[in-house]
Amino acid sequence: MRAGRDGQRGPEQYRALYQDAPVGRQILPAAHECGVRHLAMEALHPREWVTTANRTRSVPPRDAGYLSQPEMRELVGDALALGWTLWPYEADFDSAPADFARQRSTPSVTFMNWRMSCQVNEVLELTRRLRMPYLRAAAPDALATAKAQRWDPAEVLRVLLEEKPKAVIHSLGGQR
Numbered sequence: 175m176r177a178g179r180d181g182q183r184g185p186e187q188y189r190a191l192y193q194d195a196p197v198g199r200q201i202l203p204a205a206h207e208c209g210v211r212h213l214a215m216e217a218l219h220p221r222e223w224v225t226t227a228n229r230t231r232s233v234p235p236r237d238a239g240y241l242s243q244p245e246m247r248e249l250v251g252d253a254l255a256l257g258w259t260l261w262p263y264e265a266d267f268d269s270a271p272a273d274f275a276r277q278r279s280t281p282s283v284t285f286m287n288w289r290m291s292c293q294v295n296e297v298l299e300l301t302r303r304l305r306m307p308y309l310r311a312a313a314p315d316a317l318a319t320a321k322a323q324r325w326d327p328a329e330v331l332r333v334l335l336e337e338k339p340k341a342v343i344h345s346l347g348g349q350r
Contacts, residue, residue, distance in 0.1 A: 198249045206256050213253040214300055216293055217241055218262035228260055261300055265292035290321065309334050 217240035218224045226234045233241075233251045240246045250260065265288065267274075274285050281289070294317050301310045312334055320330045 196245060199252050202249075202252050202256060206258075211258050212261055212304065213250070213258050214261040214263055214297065215240075215250075216262075216264050217246060218250075218260050219264045221262055224260050224262045227254060231255070231257075263293050263296035263300060265289040 219239075223234055223236065223241070227250065231254050233247050233254065236242045236247070241250065253260065270288070274288065294313075298310065298313060301307075301313065316330060316333045319325070320333075
């Protein structure tokens with residue numbers, strides 16, 4: 175999803191996120207067959223919600239945000255049903271600069287850059303915890319390009335996930 179002309183996402187762009195959830199649900203079985211067992215999303219917060227979901231293997235109630243949307247709840251529920259572990263990544267809004275607190279509903283470009291930087295750091299930490307060196311190696315260049323060119327998040331993910339097959343092929347001496 176690209177930001178609007180002013181660098182901010184509007185309501186119609188957030189609605190597009192919910193429309194992508196059915197596609198995510200469709201690829202879960204294939205991803206599972208390929209060995210995927212983790213789902214990382216910025217929408218997975220507060221962290222206590224994630225802890226409860228992982229422990230109970232069910233989607234806890236949520237009154238607001240992405241996880242109050244049926245499509246997103248179904249996506250997360252399907253991942254949990256497959257035995258996947260949920261991993262949140264999000265900026266810690268409690269530690270945000272004071273002037274950012276007012277900007278959550280209509281964020282400035284500066285706020286969005288701060289938030290994206292926090293999220294990138296969280297994702298990089300997650301790649302360390304999950305032992306994904308191929309992704310960590312590719313992330314700095316891919317994320318810098320994505321930020322500069324305002325890539326859709328799905329494109330960033332695609333580019334980073336392509337790194338594992340490349341690493342495997344390389345380790346096999348270039349054979350397929």
